[in-house]
Amino acid sequence: MKALITALFVLAAGSAHALNAADYQVGLAAAAKAAEPGFAGFSAQRGETFYRSTHGGDWSCATCHTDNPLASGTHTVTKKTVKPLAPSANPARFTDVDKIEKWFKRNCNDVLKRACTPREQGDFIAYLLTVK
Amino acid sequence: MKTLLPALLIAASAPALAGDHAYGPFPANYVSECGSCHVAFPPQLLTAPDWQAMMNVLDKHYGVDASIEAKPRAALADFLQRNASRRDKHASTVQTPRLTQTAWFRKEHGNLPAKATRTLPAAAQCESCHTAAERGDYNESGLKLPAGFRHKER
Numbered sequence: 001m002k003a004l005i006t007a008l009f010v011l012a013a014g015s016a017h018a019l020n021a022a023d024y025q026v027g028l029a030a031a032a033k034a035a036e037p038g039f040a041g042f043s044a045q046r047g048e049t050f051y052r053s054t055h056g057g058d059w060s061c062a063t064c065h066t067d068n069p070l071a072s073g074t075h076t077v078t079k080k081t082v083k084p085l086a087p088s089a090n091p092a093r094f095t096d097v098d099k100i101e102k103w104f105k106r107n108c109n110d111v112l113k114r115a116c117t118p119r120e121q122g123d124f125i126a127y128l129l130t131v132k
Numbered sequence: 133m134k135t136l137l138p139a140l141l142i143a144a145s146a147p148a149l150a151g152d153h154a155y156g157p158f159p160a161n162y163v164s165e166c167g168s169c170h171v172a173f174p175p176q177l178l179t180a181p182d183w184q185a186m187m188n189v190l191d192k193h194y195g196v197d198a199s200i201e202a203k204p205r206a207a208l209a210d211f212l213q214r215n216a217s218r219r220d221k222h223a224s225t226v227q228t229p230r231l232t233q234t235a236w237f238r239k240e241h242g243n244l245p246a247k248a249t250r251t252l253p254a255a256a257q258c259e260s261c262h263t264a265a266e267r268g269d270y271n272e273s274g275l276k277l278p279a280g281f282r283h284k285e286r
Contacts, residue, residue, distance in 0.1 A: 077195060078170040078196060079248060102200070109197040 021087050021094035021125050030126070031118035039119060047127030050120055055112045061085075061124070063111075069131050086131040094125065156268015162211055165200055167266070171259045173231055174268055175215035179222055182229035183212040224265070232256050242282045251280040 025042065032039045051061045051069070066073045070089040073082035078095050084090040094100055108116040116124070136245075137199040163172045175183065188207045188267060191199040196206040200208065201229035221236040232246065232255035253260035261281075 075169050077253070080168075080170055098201075106197040106199060109199075111190070 019095050019097060022128055024094055024100060025122050025125050027097040028118045028122040032122055035118060042119070042126040044123070044130045046125040047123035047125070050124055050128055055060070057111060057113060059105070059111045061111060069128055086128045087130075088132045093128075153270040153272065155270060158268050159211060161204065162208060163266075165204060165208055169196070169198070170256060171265045172268070173220050173256075173258070174270070175212045176217050177222055177231045177237070178216060178224060178229060178234070179218070180213050180216035182224045183216050184209070184274065187212065224285075230256075240283075242284045246282070252278055 001013070016079065017099040029039075029042065032042075038072075051065075053117055054060045054063075054086045063076050064073045065085045070084055074080070077084055083092075085093060104116055104121055108114065147237065156172075157184055158167075158172050158175075162175075166172045173197050178186075186193070187205065189206065191197050219236075221239075222231075222234050224233050225235065226233045232241070232244075237255070241255060243252070245252055246255055248254040248257065258265040258270075261276055262270045262274060263276055264271070
């Protein structure tokens, strides 16, 4: 699945410009459609709920990234500063496929105890793109 | 000159010697991969078996998933092995390797707690006292000791 998303993203983004969050969503949308025949697009509202939910565990995305994705956060274990997550506040976010996949893998495991689905990832990015 | 040049090259590329408080600078991949959630710790402060044990379970890294793809992970593991300490005083005294739990660290850092308190940083928050720790520079000129810190346990 990961290889598929990456391949779809590469096809969608082409080489005309550097990757951004919207490009990465194109690949996620195709993967979400393949996984859920009824998939009808990403939702920033669902993404915000996802961002703030603890998903049955101790942590949410907001635990380290704060309630406001425009703000710097603090790693809950090490107390090291985490730069803002929203691309409008930190243009370096979602510009490197390896980094995107590395952090989704790690953080979904930490917060949800499982991998995130393509729809969850796309909703999450949709929310972050609305925060300005 | 013939003998001086190789000597200079060795000096430039050799890992810092323990005791001079200058452990870095570290390679860019080490800082970016091992320095995003915590300061990039000096590889010289744990032994090779300790680093290997840590790198074997990055998906369960002190309570968080810090997994890294096989290829970049191999490069980091190699860097750690080449620069690890060979001294017993840098061997972790607890089963899950911690560079804050070695004979050397405890001797140097007295009453620093494992978890931050109101007055003291956690032992692993190097940068809170060693202000140039990001660069691997632990020289005393950059040291800012918190009130309440005791160098030795009473």
